[in-house]
Amino acid sequence: MSYKVASALLIASLLVVGAICALLVVFLPDQQTEEKEPEPRNCSPKYFSYSSNVCVCNSTYCDVVPTIPTLNSGEAVSYTSSKAGKRFEKMEHSFQSESNTSPVSFSINSSTRYQTLKGFGGAFTDAAGINIFSLPTDAQEHLMRSYFSSDGIEYNVGRIPMGGCDFSTRPYTYNDDSPGDFEMKNFSLTLEDFVYKIPLIHRAVAMNARKMSFFASPWSAPSWMKKNNALWGGNGFLKGVAGDENHKAWALYFSRFIEEYERNGVQLWAVTAQNEPIDGFAKNFSFNCMGFTPEQQRDFIKMDLGPGLHSRGHDDVILMIGDDQRLVLPSWPQVVLSDPDAAKYISGIGVHWYMDWITDPNRLTKTHENFTDYFIFGTEACASAMPWVDPKVRLGHWESGQRYSEDILEDLNHWVTGWTDWNLALDMGGGPNWANNFVDSPIIVNKEKGEFYKQPMFYHMGHFSKFLGEGSIRIEVVGPPQDGDLKYAAFMDGNSIIFVVLNKSDSIIEAKITDKTLGFLDITIGRYSIQTYTWSR
Numbered sequence: 001m002s003y004k005v006a007s008a009l010l011i012a013s014l015l016v017v018g019a020i021c022a023l024l025v026v027f028l029p030d031q032q033t034e035e036k037e038p039e040p041r042n043c044s045p046k047y048f049s050y051s052s053n054v055c056v057c058n059s060t061y062c063d064v065v066p067t068i069p070t071l072n073s074g075e076a077v078s079y080t081s082s083k084a085g086k087r088f089e090k091m092e093h094s095f096q097s098e099s100n101t102s103p104v105s106f107s108i109n110s111s112t113r114y115q116t117l118k119g120f121g122g123a124f125t126d127a128a129g130i131n132i133f134s135l136p137t138d139a140q141e142h143l144m145r146s147y148f149s150s151d152g153i154e155y156n157v158g159r160i161p162m163g164g165c166d167f168s169t170r171p172y173t174y175n176d177d178s179p180g181d182f183e184m185k186n187f188s189l190t191l192e193d194f195v196y197k198i199p200l201i202h203r204a205v206a207m208n209a210r211k212m213s214f215f216a217s218p219w220s221a222p223s224w225m226k227k228n229n230a231l232w233g234g235n236g237f238l239k240g241v242a243g244d245e246n247h248k249a250w251a252l253y254f255s256r257f258i259e260e261y262e263r264n265g266v267q268l269w270a271v272t273a274q275n276e277p278i279d280g281f282a283k284n285f286s287f288n289c290m291g292f293t294p295e296q297q298r299d300f301i302k303m304d305l306g307p308g309l310h311s312r313g314h315d316d317v318i319l320m321i322g323d324d325q326r327l328v329l330p331s332w333p334q335v336v337l338s339d340p341d342a343a344k345y346i347s348g349i350g351v352h353w354y355m356d357w358i359t360d361p362n363r364l365t366k367t368h369e370n371f372t373d374y375f376i377f378g379t380e381a382c383a384s385a386m387p388w389v390d391p392k393v394r395l396g397h398w399e400s401g402q403r404y405s406e407d408i409l410e411d412l413n414h415w416v417t418g419w420t421d422w423n424l425a426l427d428m429g430g431g432p433n434w435a436n437n438f439v440d441s442p443i444i445v446n447k448e449k450g451e452f453y454k455q456p457m458f459y460h461m462g463h464f465s466k467f468l469g470e471g472s473i474r475i476e477v478v479g480p481p482q483d484g485d486l487k488y489a490a491f492m493d494g495n496s497i498i499f500v501v502l503n504k505s506d507s508i509i510e511a512k513i514t515d516k517t518l519g520f521l522d523i524t525i526g527r528y529s530i531q532t533y534t535w536s537r
C-alpha cells in the first residue's frame with residue numbers, strides 16, 4: 001500500500017471515529033444529565049390500636065411524597081391515601097375521547113372562578129419546638145422536611161403564638177413583671193422564642209421552595225392589664241376602654257412583637273387581633289385567654305391597634321379579626337367591618353374549626369357575600385379537643401384525618417382561602433401543655449425511641465397543601481350532591497387543574513372526570529380514601 005493510500009485510509013477512519021464521537025457528544029449528555037426521579041421512599045407502616053397505620057420516621061429513614069411530574073397536555077397523575085394503608089400512592093392516567101359512562105361524574109368548568117387561595121400550614125407552638133428538638137438531629141431534619149420541603153407536603157403558612165399559650169410549659173407573656181409599663185420598656189421575647197420558635201421558623205424558610213407567610217396571635221395580655229389580674233379564667237377583659245393608656249399599651253405590644261421578630265429575621269405576613277376572644281367570657285376557662293365583644297374589638301382596632309401599627313410603620317403586616325369559631329359569623333364581622341374607621345385597618349377574618357360539626361357552613365358564604373373585599377382564612381384546628389375524647393393521641397386514627405379533609409373541603413367550598421393546623425408536633429400524650437389541655441397532632445414524637453409518627457391527618461393535610469400553592473383559584477366542578485359520603489373541590493393554578501375528592505364510604509366508586517378541553521378520565525375512588533388528581537391543559 002502506497003504512503004498516499006495509507007494516509008487517505010487513516011484520514012477516512014479518523015473522520016468516521018470523529019463522526020461517531022460527535023454523535024456520542026450530541027446524545028450522551030442527555031442520557032447522563034437527565035434528571036432522574038428520586039428513589040421513591042414509601043411509608044414505613046406501624047399499626048397501633050386504631051383504624052389505620054402511621055408512617056414511622058427516624059434518623060435514617062422517612063417516607064417522601066412522590067414527585068409531581070411535568071405533564072403534557074392530556075396526561076394526568078393521581079395520588080391516593082386510604083384507610084387501608086396507601087399514602088400518596090401515585091398513578092398515571094391520560095384523558096380519553098370516550099368514557100366508561102359511569103353515572104358518577106365530575107365536570108370541571110374553569111370559566112367559573114371563586115376565591116384565590118393563600119395556603120396551608122401549622123403552628124410553631126412552644127410544644128411543637130420542644131418535641132421537634134427532643135429528636136436526634138437527623139430525625140429533626142426528616143420531620144421538618146416532611147412539612148416544609150419538596151420531599152414533603154410543602155406547607156407555606158405558619159402560625160406563631162405571640163407569647164405563651166396552653167401549649168407552653170408555663171403561662172407567660174412578654175411583659176409580666178412590670179405593672180404600669182405602658183411604654184412597654186420591659187417588653188422582651190423569651191427563651192421559648194430564641195430556643196424553639198425562631199430557630200425552627202428559620203429552618204422551615206430555608207428548606208422551603210415556596211415563600212412562607214407567618215401570622216401571629218396573642219392568647220392574653222399581661223395580667224396587670226386585665227380586669228381579672230390573671231392570664232386565664234373568666235372576666236378576662238382589658239382594663240379600661242378603647243383609646244385609654246392600657247389599650248394603647250396593648251396595641252404597642254403587637255408592634256414590639258413584630259419589631260423583635262423582624263430583628264430576629266422573621267417577617268410577619270399578618271397578626272390576628274386576639275385568639276378566640278369568646279374564651280374570655282367563659283367563667284372557669286382553664287388556659288390563657290382574653291375576652292373582647294365585637295364592639296370592643298372594633299373600637300380597639302379603630303382607636304389603638306390600627307393607628308398604632310400604622311404609626312410604627314407596620315402597614316405591611318395585615319390584620320385579621322375573628323380568629324374564633326364559625327359560630328360567630330356573620331355577626332362578629334358585621335359589627336367590626338360596618339365601621340369604616342375600623343374596617344380600613346382590616347384585611348381578613350380568621351376561623352377556627354372546633355364547632356363546625358354543629359355550625360352551618362353557609363355562615364361562611366354569608367360572611368363572604370356581606371364583605372367580599374375581606375378574605376376568610378382557617379387559623380386553627382386540631383383533633384381530640386372535645387372533652388369527651390380519650391385518649392387524646394390516637395395513633396393511626398383514619399377518621400381524624402378524614403375530618404380534617406372534610407372540613408377543609410367544606411371550608412374551601414364556602415370561600416375560605418386556606419387552613420392552618422394547630423401544633424406541628426406533639427408528644428405521645430398530646431403535650432406538653434401547662435394546663436393539661438392535651439390534643440392530637442398530625443405528627444407525634446416518640447422521644448424515647450428517637451422516632452416520630454406521621455398520622456393520617458398529616459397525609460390528609462398534604463392532599464391539599466402539596467398541590468394548592470398560594471395563588472391557586474377554586475373553580476366550578478359539577479358533580480353529585482356533597483351531603484353524602486363524597487366530598488370534592490377543583491382548582492386551577494396556571495395551566496394546571498387540581499381535583500381533590502374524599503370518599504367517606506365503604507364502597508369503591510367508579511367515576512369520570514370531564515374536562516371539556518381534554519375529554520374524559522375514568523377514575524376509581526377506593527373506599528375510605530382521599531385522592532388528588534392533577535393535569536395540565
Ligand SMILES: CC(C)CCC[C@@H](C)[C@H]1CC[C@H]2[C@@H]3CC=C4C[C@@H](O[C@@H]5O[C@H](CO)[C@@H](O)[C@H](O)[C@H]5O)CC[C@]4(C)[C@H]3CC[C@]12C
Pocket residue numbers: 165166167275276325354355358380382385386387437439
Ligand atoms: C350543644 C352541643 C350539642 C354540645 C356542646 C358541646 C360542648 C361541650 C363543646 C361545644 C363547643 C366546644 C368548645 C369549642 C371551642 C373550644 C376552644 C378551644 O380552644 C382552642 O383549642 C385548642 C385545643 O383545645 C387550644 O389548645 C387552643 O389554645 C385554643 O385556641 C378549646 C375547646 C373549646 C373550649 C371547646 C370545648 C367543648 C365545647 C364547649
